[in-house]
Amino acid sequence: MKYDIILCGVGGQGVLSVAAAIATASSIEGLKVRQSEVHGMAQRGGAVLSHLRISDAEIPGDLVPKGSADLILSMEPLESLRYLDYLKPNGSLITGGDPYDNIPNYPEIEGLHESIDRLPKSRIIPAKELARQAKNPKASNMVLVGAASSTLPLKMESLKKAIELLFQRKGKEIIEKNLHALDLGANS
Amino acid sequence: MNNLALLGDEALALGAVDAGISAAYGYPGTPSTEIMEYLQRIEQQKGKPLARWSANEKAAYEEALGTSVFGKRVLVTMKHVGLNVAADAFVNSSLLDIQGGLVLAIADDPGMHSSQNEQDSRFYSEFAHVPCFEPTSQQEAYDMMAQAFDLSEELHVPVMVRLVTRLSHSRAAIEVKPARTENPGKKAPDMKQWMLLPAMARKQWHQLLQKEKKMAAYGETTPWNPLTRGSRTGLITTGLGLNYYKENMAEMEEIPSHLHIGYYPFPENKIRELASNCDEILLLEEGDAFVEKRLRAILTQNITIKGKLSGDLPREGELNPDNVRGILGLAPRETLSVEKMELPGRPPQLCKGCPHTDTYLFIKEVVAERKESLVTSDIGCYALGALPPLMVPETIVCMGASITMAKGAAEAGMENVMAVIGDSTFLHSGLTGLVDCVSDNAPVTIIIVDNSTVGMTGGQETRLESHRFPPVVEGLGVLKEHIRLLNPLSKYHEENKKVLREELDFQGVSVIIAVRECIEWLRKQKKGAK
Ligand code: SF4
Numbered sequence: 001m002k003y004d005i006i007l008c009g010v011g012g013q014g015v016l017s018v019a020a021a022i023a024t025a026s027s028i029e030g031l032k033v034r035q036s037e038v039h040g041m042a043q044r045g046g047a048v049l050s051h052l053r054i055s056d057a058e059i060p061g062d063l064v065p066k067g068s069a070d071l072i073l074s075m076e077p078l079e080s081l082r083y084l085d086y087l088k089p090n091g092s093l094i095t096g097g098d099p100y101d102n103i104p105n106y107p108e109i110e111g112l113h114e115s116i117d118r119l120p121k122s123r124i125i126p127a128k129e130l131a132r133q134a135k136n137p138k139a140s141n142m143v144l145v146g147a148a149s150s151t152l153p154l155k156m157e158s159l160k161k162a163i164e165l166l167f168q169r170k171g172k173e174i175i176e177k178n179l180h181a182l183d184l185g186a187n188s
Numbered sequence: 189m190n191n192l193a194l195l196g197d198e199a200l201a202l203g204a205v206d207a208g209i210s211a212a213y214g215y216p217g218t219p220s221t222e223i224m225e226y227l228q229r230i231e232q233q234k235g236k237p238l239a240r241w242s243a244n245e246k247a248a249y250e251e252a253l254g255t256s257v258f259g260k261r262v263l264v265t266m267k268h269v270g271l272n273v274a275a276d277a278f279v280n281s282s283l284l285d286i287q288g289g290l291v292l293a294i295a296d297d298p299g300m301h302s303s304q305n306e307q308d309s310r311f312y313s314e315f316a317h318v319p320c321f322e323p324t325s326q327q328e329a330y331d332m333m334a335q336a337f338d339l340s341e342e343l344h345v346p347v348m349v350r351l352v353t354r355l356s357h358s359r360a361a362i363e364v365k366p367a368r369t370e371n372p373g374k375k376a377p378d379m380k381q382w383m384l385l386p387a388m389a390r391k392q393w394h395q396l397l398q399k400e401k402k403m404a405a406y407g408e409t410t411p412w413n414p415l416t417r418g419s420r421t422g423l424i425t426t427g428l429g430l431n432y433y434k435e436n437m438a439e440m441e442e443i444p445s446h447l448h449i450g451y452y453p454f455p456e457n458k459i460r461e462l463a464s465n466c467d468e469i470l471l472l473e474e475g476d477a478f479v480e481k482r483l484r485a486i487l488t489q490n491i492t493i494k495g496k497l498s499g500d501l502p503r504e505g506e507l508n509p510d511n512v513r514g515i516l517g518l519a520p521r522e523t524l525s526v527e528k529m530e531l532p533g534r535p536p537q538l539c540k541g542c543p544h545t546d547t548y549l550f551i552k553e554v555v556a557e558r559k560e561s562l563v564t565s566d567i568g569c570y571a572l573g574a575l576p577p578l579m580v581p582e583t584i585v586c587m588g589a590s591i592t593m594a595k596g597a598a599e600a601g602m603e604n605v606m607a608v609i610g611d612s613t614f615l616h617s618g619l620t621g622l623v624d625c626v627s628d629n630a631p632v633t634i635i636i637v638d639n640s641t642v643g644m645t646g647g648q649e650t651r652l653e654s655h656r657f658p659p660v661v662e663g664l665g666v667l668k669e670h671i672r673l674l675n676p677l678s679k680y681h682e683e684n685k686k687v688l689r690e691e692l693d694f695q696g697v698s699v700i701i702a703v704r705e706c707i708e709w710l711r712k713q714k715k716g717a718k
Binding site: 010011023027032033034035036037038039040043044045046047051059060061062063064065066067068078079081082084085086087088089091102103104105106107111112115118119120 | 193195218219221222301302354355357358359360361428431432434435436508509510520521522523524525526527528529531532533534535536537538539540569572576577644645646
């Protein structure tokens with residue numbers, strides 16, 4: 001088993017927490033993981049990309065080759081389209097539907113959604129709204145992990161355990177809210 | 189956050205701890221910053237090793253020399269361009285009789301994710317005649333530290349370990365080994381070997397050339413430079429080039445003969461051996477064409493060499509699993525064929541609510557009033573003010589250059605010259621420039637944007653607190669009435685403009701200190717307080 005994921009969004013949208021959640025869940029299942037992150041300048045409101053590779057065998061490198069990603073999981077629609085070259089011909093794309101508009105020339109949202117809908121396997125998730133329902137507006141990213149849970153080669157149980165581990169220090173309430181967000185995403 | 193897997197930077201840091209370091213010094217710089225941050229977390233939990241940021245890379249390196257002269261192991265961390273600053277100490281230190289192992293962990297940034305150039309630190313290791321290890325995985329970053337420290341003590345030389353961004357900032361699980369204990373403190377036995385007066389330095393230079401033979405011999409036998417026999421095509425990989433080769437290996441028709449170089453000085457004999465059985469040599473090097481440039485001198489026979497210099501691999505940017513396919517004889521991978529939309533870029537920008545934005549807004553308006561002006565700037569978050577919509581800084585070169593370039597421009601006759609520099613950058617390399625300005629009474633206006641932290645690299649402490657800056661500046665000789673403190677908030681916008689106008693009109697050295705905290709740093713402080 002080998003599963004390559006492109007995670008993307010804008011600096012500050014919680015891409016690294018998504019990576020940590022999926023990577024931790026994979027380790028819980030005894031799989032090998034390699035994950036490349038973006039630190040430094042690009043984190044300041046720029047486009048952020050993380051490569052996450054899961055496998056039951058040795059993983060040769062940290063970067064996903066073009067045409068090899070099983071999944072693009074994006075926090076927002078414009079960024080979801082930036083890395084299509086990485087997607088396998090039969091790969092999936094899952095993205096939050098709400099634009100993160102911090103540039104003067106952000107494209108029309110309808111056009112973006114149309115482009116996403118045209119892809120063979122794509123889903124647009126109203127992540128912001130679902131996070132609001134989970135009473136944790138910051139948890140859009142965990143909604144998206146939930147939305148990807150049926151596509152990922154991981155058990156829901158492991159994802160839940162991973163979230164508990166990651167938010168351990170922040171207390172029970174935050175854990176609950178994030179688990180709720182995960183569930184809402186999974187049922188979306 | 190994720191305990192199960194470590195960043196390359198963190199794996200290296202843990203390797204250093206388990207190799208028995210007593211201390212670590214460094215200056216923050218992407219992608220090396222997380223090495224020290226990890227060590228500081230360990231220090232907090234266990235009380236050691238001592239893990240300290242320094243005022244700049246040169247200071248860090250020299251502080252480490254002090255640890256070594258007392259026989260203890262020490263790590264120095266910095267980014268590639270930081271070694272330009274520490275070069276004086278680094279290059280000379282190879283002539284010393286290193287006692288406690290001294291390892292320089294340096295992180296290069298091919299592709300310039302967060303840097304102003306792509307310089308390859310391997311050239312520095314060769315220039316200073318010191319060995320260099322280059323890991324290709326988090327596990328190797330951990331494992332190589334023990335050997336780097338052992339070699340440093342065996343040959344009494346500093347040793348470099350070179351990381352690149354992709355490894356520094358990628359996570360994987362690693363296996364750790366039993367930790368070695370620290371060295372006891374013991375002064376170097378022969379202090380003559382620590383004094384580089386000409387007569388002694390000549391002896392030390394002779395010694396170093398003898399040591400260099402041992403460094404080279406180590407390269408021929410170390411398992412970090414493995415040679416395997418395959419087809420009549422010879423492949424040499426260095427650094428992450430190895431990973432991208434492995435990624436594509438399964439698709440290759442024939443497995444080439446292969447030498448991987450994980451240690452320098454690279455093994456010349458192994459290269460000759462590889463070439464003697466091959467018709468052509470391919471090179472996958474992460475970084476500059478360091479080995480490729482030297483191959484011609486080693487291989488006298490007529491043999492095809494393909495790499496970056498021959499144009500078979502891009503010379504700019506990083507290697508990746510895709511751009512190495514051509515040289516390996518593979519076609520590009522099939523990707524999804526869909527009609528692609530033209531997408532606007534999303535460059536990094538100052539955070540919403542960043543104090544620098546308000547500073548630049550008032551500078552911008554005053555600049556617009558003047559016929560001629562120059563705004564030199566420096567390295568840090570505030571450099572992002574050069575991008576739209578602010579577009580205020582006009583020069584960004586290297587740490588501290590804002591002040592000295594401003595002086596040069598003002599002395600060349602330019603009017604309304606301003607230097608914008610951060611608090612940490614000012615302490616790193618701005619003080620000396622200010623001394624020059626004061627000595628010659630140069631008509632420059634220096635604007636220190638003091639946000640209480642090293643913002644760009646994620647909020648490390650500045651070496652001096654804000655209230656110390658005015659006395660420091662005054663102590664260097666700037667007139668008290670031309671040291672102006674202000675708060676860059678929009679409600680003081682007009683007042684701040686007035687201050688800048690007054691100081692630009694003054695034909696001498698002015699220092700405006702704009703004090704307001706970085707909001708990311710404030711957030712971090714709040715989190716820490718909880
Ligand atoms: S990190 Fe701090 S200094 Fe840097 S852009 Fe954000 S607020 Fe400004």
